[in-house]
Amino acid sequence: DAGITQSPRHKVTETGTPVTLRCHQTENHRYMYWYRQDPGHGLRLIHYSYGVKDTDKGEVSDGYSVSRSKTEDFLLTLESATSSQTSVYFCAISSYSGISTDTQYFGPGTRLTVL
Amino acid sequence: QKEVEQDPGPLSVPEGAIVSLNCTYSNSAFQYFMWYRQYSRKGPELLMYTYSSGNKEDGRFTAQVDKSSKYISLFIRDSQPSDSATYLCAMKARDDKIIFGKGTRLHILP
Numbered sequence: 001d002a003g004i005t006q007s008p009r010h011k012v013t014e015t016g017t018p019v020t021l022r023c024h025q026t027e028n029h030r031y032m033y034w035y036r037q038d039p040g041h042g043l044r045l046i047h048y049s050y051g052v053k054d055t056d057k058g059e060v061s062d063g064y065s066v067s068r069s070k071t072e073d074f075l076l077t078l079e080s081a082t083s084s085q086t087s088v089y090f091c092a093i094s095s096y097s098g099i100s101t102d103t104q105y106f107g108p109g110t111r112l113t114v115l
Numbered sequence: 116q117k118e119v120e121q122d123p124g125p126l127s128v129p130e131g132a133i134v135s136l137n138c139t140y141s142n143s144a145f146q147y148f149m150w151y152r153q154y155s156r157k158g159p160e161l162l163m164y165t166y167s168s169g170n171k172e173d174g175r176f177t178a179q180v181d182k183s184s185k186y187i188s189l190f191i192r193d194s195q196p197s198d199s200a201t202y203l204c205a206m207k208a209r210d211d212k213i214i215f216g217k218g219t220r221l222h223i224l225p
Contacts, residue, residue, distance in 0.1 A: 042217035106158035
């Protein structure tokens with residue numbers, strides 16, 4: 001987890017409220033990713049960023065938006081939280097060019113519960 | 116057929132045993148293969164990375180790739196209780212995103 005922090009680490013919120021999760025890196029890596037991890041589904045890519053202000057959708061992007069205004073920060077917003085978005089969210093970073101990076105390094109995760 | 120298949124376990128083995136973890140895949144374009152270890156309530160950490168076929172060894176860990184069979188393995192020798200974790204395989208084709216297996220839960224019994 002060195003060089004990657006996520007905040008908050010735990011959050012409980014109510015259905016319909018907006019929620020923002022933050023990922024912060026000190027590695028100056030170009031690529032950043034948001035995943036969710038659920039039992040029976042494994043890790044699923046939500047959104048990723050290949051540079052400041054450059055983002056793209058992953059396989060489960062509906063209901064989520066992202067922003068990256070600085071190299072070190074990647075924000076994930078749940079526009080109107082639903083119970084199906086209860087999950088553990090992981091941020092990852094990589095230094096290679098393109099989504100074709102060889103390896104990704106993960107943060108410690110944020111456990112989100114939507115009531 | 117899912118792109119990456121991994122038995123979820125749990126797999127329980129006695130301390131000191133050799134552990135074999137496996138994944139199968141369907142996409143013949145996969146060239147890069149990785150194993151991640153994830154402790155409970157932690158993020159995945161990269162254990163092994165292999166390009167194309169063959170073996171790679173790192174201490175007690177050996178990663179093996181058989182592209183002809185579309186089958187990858189991770190062997191853990193002299194297993195320790197501290198090896199108890201979930202192990203995720205991951206793989207990718209050139210210029211494409213990483214695909215993760217769902218993970219195998221491993222318990223090493225003291």
